[in-house]
Amino acid sequence: xxxxxxxxxxxxxxxxxxxxxxxxxxxxxxxxxxxxxxxxxxxxxxxxxxxxxxxxxxxxxxxxxxxxxxxxxxxxxxxxxxxxxxxxxxxxxxxxxxxxxxxxxxxxxxxxxxxxxxxxxxxxxxxxxxxxxxxxxxxxxxxxxxxxxxxxxxxxxxxxxxxxxxxxxxxxxxxxxxxxxxxxxxxxxxxxxxxxxxxxxxxxxxxxxxxxxxxxxxxxxxxxxxxxxxxxxxxxxxxxxxxxxxxxxxxxxxxxxxxxxxx
Amino acid sequence: xxxxxxxxxxxxxxxxxxxxxxxxxxxxxxxxxxxxxxxxxxxxxxxxxxxxxxxxxxxxxxxxxxxxxxxxxxxxxxxxxxxxxxxxxxxxxxxxxxxxxxxxxxxxxxxxxxxxxxxxxxxxxxxxxxxxxxxxxxxxxxxxxxxxxxxxxxxxxxxxxxxxxxxxxxxxxxxxxxxxxxxxxxxxxxxxxxxxxxxxxxxxxxxxxxxxxxxxxxxxxxxxxxxxxxxxxxxxxxxxxxxxxxxxxxxxxxxxxxxxxxxxxxxxxxxxxxxxxxxxxxxxxxxxxxxxxxxxxxxxxxxxxx
Numbered sequence: 001x002x003x004x005x006x007x008x009x010x011x012x013x014x015x016x017x018x019x020x021x022x023x024x025x026x027x028x029x030x031x032x033x034x035x036x037x038x039x040x041x042x043x044x045x046x047x048x049x050x051x052x053x054x055x056x057x058x059x060x061x062x063x064x065x066x067x068x069x070x071x072x073x074x075x076x077x078x079x080x081x082x083x084x085x086x087x088x089x090x091x092x093x094x095x096x097x098x099x100x101x102x103x104x105x106x107x108x109x110x111x112x113x114x115x116x117x118x119x120x121x122x123x124x125x126x127x128x129x130x131x132x133x134x135x136x137x138x139x140x141x142x143x144x145x146x147x148x149x150x151x152x153x154x155x156x157x158x159x160x161x162x163x164x165x166x167x168x169x170x171x172x173x174x175x176x177x178x179x180x181x182x183x184x185x186x187x188x189x190x191x192x193x194x195x196x197x198x199x200x201x202x203x204x205x206x207x208x209x210x211x212x213x214x215x216x217x218x219x220x221x222x223x224x225x226x227x228x229x230x231x232x233x234x235x236x237x238x239x240x241x242x243x244x245x246x247x248x249x250x251x252x253x254x255x256x257x258x259x260x261x262x263x
Numbered sequence: 264x265x266x267x268x269x270x271x272x273x274x275x276x277x278x279x280x281x282x283x284x285x286x287x288x289x290x291x292x293x294x295x296x297x298x299x300x301x302x303x304x305x306x307x308x309x310x311x312x313x314x315x316x317x318x319x320x321x322x323x324x325x326x327x328x329x330x331x332x333x334x335x336x337x338x339x340x341x342x343x344x345x346x347x348x349x350x351x352x353x354x355x356x357x358x359x360x361x362x363x364x365x366x367x368x369x370x371x372x373x374x375x376x377x378x379x380x381x382x383x384x385x386x387x388x389x390x391x392x393x394x395x396x397x398x399x400x401x402x403x404x405x406x407x408x409x410x411x412x413x414x415x416x417x418x419x420x421x422x423x424x425x426x427x428x429x430x431x432x433x434x435x436x437x438x439x440x441x442x443x444x445x446x447x448x449x450x451x452x453x454x455x456x457x458x459x460x461x462x463x464x465x466x467x468x469x470x471x472x473x474x475x476x477x478x479x480x481x482x483x484x485x486x487x488x489x490x491x492x493x494x495x496x497x498x499x500x501x502x503x504x505x506x507x508x509x510x511x512x513x514x515x516x517x518x519x520x521x522x523x524x525x526x527x528x529x530x531x532x533x534x535x536x537x538x539x540x541x542x543x544x545x546x547x548x549x550x551x552x553x554x555x556x557x558x559x560x561x562x563x564x565x566x567x568x569x
Contacts, residue, residue, distance in 0.1 A: 004364055008354070102351030106407070109317045110368045111341035260320035263280055 001112065005124035009090055016086040017132045021139040023082065027073050028143040031066070035147075038064045055204045058224070066149030071229045074140070075159045080166050080223065081195070087129055087171030088191050094121035095252075096178030096187050099262055108261050118179060118253045125171050133164040151229065158228035165241040169219045170195055172248035180255035182262070219244070268331040270295050270415050270446040271316060275325035278311050284470045285311035288325070291465065291472060293448060298441055300457030300478075301450040303467035309450040310348050312467070313419050316448075317345055330415055341369050344408035348419035348450070350400055352392040358403045359388035362410065371411040380406045383432055397424040409436060416440060418449040422456050434460055458482075483524055491518040491533050492540035501536075505529055 006013075034041045041063045046054065054060045058076035062068030095118070098104040108114065137160040144151050170191050178187035198218035202225075205211045215221040222241045226234020271293040278285040286308040293299045303309050314320045315327055318334040332339045352361070359377065366372030381388050386402035387395075395403065401424040408416060422430050437460050440447055451457045457464060458478055466474045499513035502520070505528045510521045522529055526543070 001368070008356070011355075101353050102347075102349055103353050105319065105347045105349075105351065106345070106365070108319055109340055109343070109345050110365070111337050111339070112368065113337040258321075260280075262314075263320060 001117070001120045002124050002127070005094075005121055006128055009093065009124065009128050012086075012090060012093070013128050013132055016082075017135045020079065020082050020086075020132065020136045023078065024074065024136065024140050024143055027078075028070075028140070028147055028149075030073075031069050031147045031149060034064060034069060052204055055206070056200075058203060066144065066147075066151045067155065067229045070144065070149060070151055070156075070159075071227075075163065075229060076224070077199070079136075080163050080220070081199075083129070083133070083163050083167030084170045084191075084195055086132060087125070087167035088174045088188060090125055090128055091171040091174035092178055092184040092187055094118075094125060094175055094178065095256060096174075096182060096184040099178075099182045100184060102262065105262055114257045115253050118175075118256050119249070122172070122175060122249045122252065125175065126168065129164060129167055129171060133160060133167075136160070155229050155232060158233040161233065162223040162226075162228050162238060162241075165238055165245070166219050166223045169241050169245045169248070172245040172252070176248045176252040176255065179252035180259070182259070268295075269293060269328075271327065271329055271448065273312075273316075273325065273327040276312070276315060276322055276327050277324040278315060278320065279323045286315070287470045289472050291475070293446060295446055296441065296444045297462045298437065298447040298449065298460050300454075300461030300464035301448055301467065302452070302454055302457065302464055303450075304452050307467045308470040309452075309467055310419055311470075313345075313348075313417055313448070313450065316417065317343070341371070341411070342414045344411065344413035344416045344418075346404045346408040346416075346418045346421055348423075350404040352395060352400050352403060354393050355391045357389060358386075358392050358395060358399075361392060362388065362403065362407055365407050366410055369411050376410050377406060380410055383436070384429055398426060398429070401425055402429065405433060405436075409440075412443075412445075414445055416445065416447045416449075418447065420451060421449055422451070485524075487522050487526065488544045489520055489522055489526065489529065490540075490542040491529075491538055492516060493518075493533075494537040494539050497536050502529075502532060505532060 039045070043061075046060050046063055049060065056077075057072060060072050063072055095104065098107065107117070137157065140160065141153055141156050144156060173194060174187045174191045177190045178184060181187065197214075199220050201211055201214045201218050202220045205214065215225075219241055222234075222237040226237045228234055269292040271291060273289045273291040276289040276291075277287055289308075289312060291312075301309050301312070311320070315322055316329050316334055317340065327334050330339050330342055352358070359381075362377050366377065377388070380386075381402075384402045384405060386399055386406060388403070390399070392400075392403070401421075405418075405421065408418060421433065425433060437447060437449075441460075449457060449461070454464070458481075461478050463475060463477055464481065465472055466476075493516045496515045497513065497518065499511075502508065502511055502513060502518055507523045507525065508520050508529055509523065510519075512519045518533070520529070
């Protein structure tokens with residue numbers, strides 16, 4: 001079942017791998033000119049940006065060093081959201097989309113326990129997303145070496161693992177809402193709203209006392225606050241993300257097991 | 264034990280979708296080896312019953328067991344073949360690959376079976392499923408339902424979208440299933456589709472099972488139009504008030520009427536004259552079917568049921 005599910009996802013996974021790699025290629029290629037013209041992209045230049053925009057981009061305090069550039073341009077906003085979108089679309093293909101299409105009818109009448117069905121589809125999501133992460137990690141590392149960014153592999157690995165976990169967390173959100181409702185619209189809405197608000201809370205909202213505490217509900221807090229590119233693997237934070245994804249997957253299992261399908 | 268246990272046993276089976284009634288208080292037993300025709304108009308509760316048996320949806324009240332076990336047991340579904348009423352097949356995957364996958368998960372599909380069934384039904388399995396025509400999708404659906412030779416076949420509107428030649432082949436396959444002692448539940452909104460193969464029919468309307476009949480008994484109750492032609496004009500009084508004769512019209516040397524049930528009295532009366540020509544239509548079970556509806560259904564509130 002897992003193998004079959006992965007085969008179904010194959011085209012999408014390859015597409016996302018190529019897309020994210022192309023994004024990396026495009027943005028990291030620009031680093032060459034950034035490094036050579038630090039005065040253009042240096043702190044003085046950055047000071048011209050509106051504060052809120054800088055906050056939204058994670059501060060942009062250090063744009064010219066390899067790690068700083070990689071953090072601001074790649075790992076701050078774009079790549080986590082690309083992973084998140086990939087995870088959301090793949091997770092919807094597990095239950096909600098086939099349920100809306102009607103193709104889930106034959107699958108749930110196979111001699112497979114429903115709990116096992118959800119777990120296997122989640123496992124396929126983990127493996128598929130892991131494969132996309134592994135491929136794009138190699139591409140990023142290769143590009144970083146080529147552009148002589150001076151960021152060691154283990155730091156890139158640490159950041160990339162965080163991106164994978166953020167994607168996995170939101171994939172599990174999509175899966176859980178899809179498993180409970182059988183509809184991909186609500187699943188995407190909940191995921192999208194959670195992602196955008198979660199991101200805003202840890203960036204712009206950081207300085208607003210009234211909402212700063214909400215960061216505890218934001219997966220981005222556990223991803224970015226450990227500064228994986230600068231500090232290495234934040235084990236505790238990543239464990240929180242992993243645990244949350246597991247809890248959500250379990251919620252999906254229980255929700256789907258007790259529900260009427262396709263009504 | 265297998266010979267004795269009912270293949271389906273539903274007791275007080277009830278399903279509401281919110282406030283909307285899907286099925287109300289169904290009591291039904293289907294015995295091993297029988298072909299049960301499940302009849303009703305679209306939205307009467309046929310599909311609801313079938314999906315309850317397969318644990319796709321869960322009853323509001325009551326219980327249903329299939330092949331001697333509760334419907335919640337996943338393992339029992341390997342012994343069932345199911346053709347959904349609204350079969351959806353999508354994507355780029357070839358039908359053959361999908362069938363092989365289903366066969367592997369269910370087990371019990373010998374090599375070559377899929378190809379043989381495809382040949383019988385004249386199905387093209389090399390086409391991506393999203394590109395199959397409605398008729399071809401239905402054929403793929405039939406193949407997956409029959410391919411593991413299940414003990415119990417549940418077919419929801421199996422003949423929809425099939426051309427007449429394929430329908431004939433499908434009926435032959437059903438008779439083979441019966442000959443091997445296996446059981447079939449097949450739904451339809453047209454009685455003519457099931458009357459020739461079914462042993463019993465159940466009629467469901469607005470979520471309630473209103474009648475279960477043997478097909479032979481049903482045929483005995485059937486309304487039949489008869490036309491008799493004689494060599495000379497006959498007196499109308501001779502045919503007046505015969506038991507079971509309705510809508511009598513005597514015109515010169517011809518008699519036209521409708522008979523309920525047995526034609527015995529009419530034949531004996533006609534035998535007193537010289538009959539030159541006799542036309543008797545096939546009993547129209549559809550008409551009895553409709554009679555059930557108008558009698559039993561009249562007082563039902565017309566709810567929108569699925």
